[in-house]
Amino acid sequence: MIFANLNPEWQRVETLACLVAETRRDGTPSQGSLDRLRSHQDAVETARKSGVWRNVAAKPLSGMEYDVLACAVAPEIFPRVAWLFQSLSSRAADPYPSMHFLHELLGISTEDTPLLYDALDDRGRLRNERLIRLDGQGPFAVIQPAPGLLRRLMNKPIDLEPPPGATLVRNEAGWDDLILPAAQIDMLREYLSYMICRTTVVEEWGAQPPAGPVALFAGPSGTGKTLTASVIANSLGWPLFRVDLGRLVSKYIGETEKNLNALFDAAHDAPMVLQFDEADSLFSKRGEVREARDRYANLEVSHLLARIEDHNGPCILTTNLRDQLDSAFARRFQVVIDFPRPDLAARARLWRRLLPPRAPMAANIDIEMIAASADLAGGSIRNAALHAAVTAAADRSPITLSHIARAIWRELAKAGRPVGLGELGELAAHIEGERA
Numbered sequence: 001m002i003f004a005n006l007n008p009e010w011q012r013v014e015t016l017a018c019l020v021a022e023t024r025r026d027g028t029p030s031q032g033s034l035d036r037l038r039s040h041q042d043a044v045e046t047a048r049k050s051g052v053w054r055n056v057a058a059k060p061l062s063g064m065e066y067d068v069l070a071c072a073v074a075p076e077i078f079p080r081v082a083w084l085f086q087s088l089s090s091r092a093a094d095p096y097p098s099m100h101f102l103h104e105l106l107g108i109s110t111e112d113t114p115l116l117y118d119a120l121d122d123r124g125r126l127r128n129e130r131l132i133r134l135d136g137q138g139p140f141a142v143i144q145p146a147p148g149l150l151r152r153l154m155n156k157p158i159d160l161e162p163p164p165g166a167t168l169v170r171n172e173a174g175w176d177d178l179i180l181p182a183a184q185i186d187m188l189r190e191y192l193s194y195m196i197c198r199t200t201v202v203e204e205w206g207a208q209p210p211a212g213p214v215a216l217f218a219g220p221s222g223t224g225k226t227l228t229a230s231v232i233a234n235s236l237g238w239p240l241f242r243v244d245l246g247r248l249v250s251k252y253i254g255e256t257e258k259n260l261n262a263l264f265d266a267a268h269d270a271p272m273v274l275q276f277d278e279a280d281s282l283f284s285k286r287g288e289v290r291e292a293r294d295r296y297a298n299l300e301v302s303h304l305l306a307r308i309e310d311h312n313g314p315c316i317l318t319t320n321l322r323d324q325l326d327s328a329f330a331r332r333f334q335v336v337i338d339f340p341r342p343d344l345a346a347r348a349r350l351w352r353r354l355l356p357p358r359a360p361m362a363a364n365i366d367i368e369m370i371a372a373s374a375d376l377a378g379g380s381i382r383n384a385a386l387h388a389a390v391t392a393a394a395d396r397s398p399i400t401l402s403h404i405a406r407a408i409w410r411e412l413a414k415a416g417r418p419v420g421l422g423e424l425g426e427l428a429a430h431i432e433g434e435r436a
Contacts, residue, residue: 008043103327219339222379360398373425
């Protein structure tokens with residue numbers, strides 16, 4: 001377990017705290033404590049060289065940064081450290097170290113004090129990469145592990161609070177669940193490479209840090225855009241948050257910008273994927289200014305463009321109306337992927353995948369015939385497959401062509417127009433009691 005591999009770190013921090021307690025009490029530490037510290041120090045240096053912290057820091061930190069990180073995390077892993085910190089701190093209720101206490105704990109000299117301040121700077125790696133956070137200001141600010149850090153140490157997905165105006169999307173979909181043409185799959189993997197290879201391209205090869213990356217998923221409803229966003233997020237081990245533009249856009253001047261700032265401030269540099277549904281509703285072409293409200297609407301769009309361009313993290317925009325998007329925004333996409341309606345072969349694959357695998361099936365179920373009978377998108381096939389399974393279960397029967405035909409009929413009728421039996425192809429013969 002990763003925590004066991006880091007035991008030398010916690011033991012060293014505990015020994016440092018014991019040295020502080022002995023020095024305060026007796027004026028000098030015991031020789032036994034000094035010997036233990038040397039032993040732990042050797043073990044810590046060996047572990048750090050082997051990359052024991054790699055789950056939280058892809059690129060090695062400085063010695064001071066590792067020390068600060070270990071002192072912040074140790075109280076949550078090693079209860080004895082939390083008790084020692086509480087007994088030694090000027091804030092007895094707080095088990096975490098302050099900047100002031102770290103000076104004493106780590107024996108930082110006057111010459112090395114700038115190294116500590118650099119490690120705790122809001123532009124430094126510890127805070128910029130969300131490894132620690134500071135509670136308070138000045139030398140008595142308390143240093144705590146950032147939310148989700150322990151899960152990162154355990155190589156588990158991070159549970160993050162949804163940023164303002166967004167909701168968590170839960171879907172365990174993987175690459176095998178995507179029924180898309182090979183060209184689209186290739187483009188999706190290229191988009192994923194923007195996140196996976198960022199360290200190599202930017203830090204090692206010296207490229208300018210790219211914004212986002214930002215992707216546009218364009219296509220008819222039900223073609224798998226949200227499912228694909230879930231696959232991208234799951235591949236990274238990050239949560240996917242769907243942004244509700246209705247909660248961000250306000251009729252009051254200035255409120256939209258305020259809401260957008262709150263969203264992006266919370267999401268900046270965080271390990272999460274943002275998805276904007278129906279992007280054309282806000283990112284549409286900016287119109288001619290006829291009145292004051294038009295000018296402010298254009299300013300809102302411009303503000304959003306600027307925030308997305310500056311955002312350090314993946315954004316996925318989905319739209320059913322690609323032509324309605326402002327061309328000024330389109331130039332900011334790293335990847336634009338069109339999601340086509342599934343062809344006959346893709347529809348057959350979708351039916352095979354979406355009909356419950358352990359459900360009893362009638363002997364005459366013909367997947368190719370079902371796929372050819374109705375030109376449904378993937379989302380509609382999912383709904384129809386579930387509807388057929390539910391009605392079959394209610395009938396205490398295997399799934400039959402009649403169940404599937406009726407489910408497709410219901411799905412087609414959702415469009416709010418009359419549905420003729422001829423739209424069901426060969427399945428029309430299995431519809432009973434319905435009128436064209």
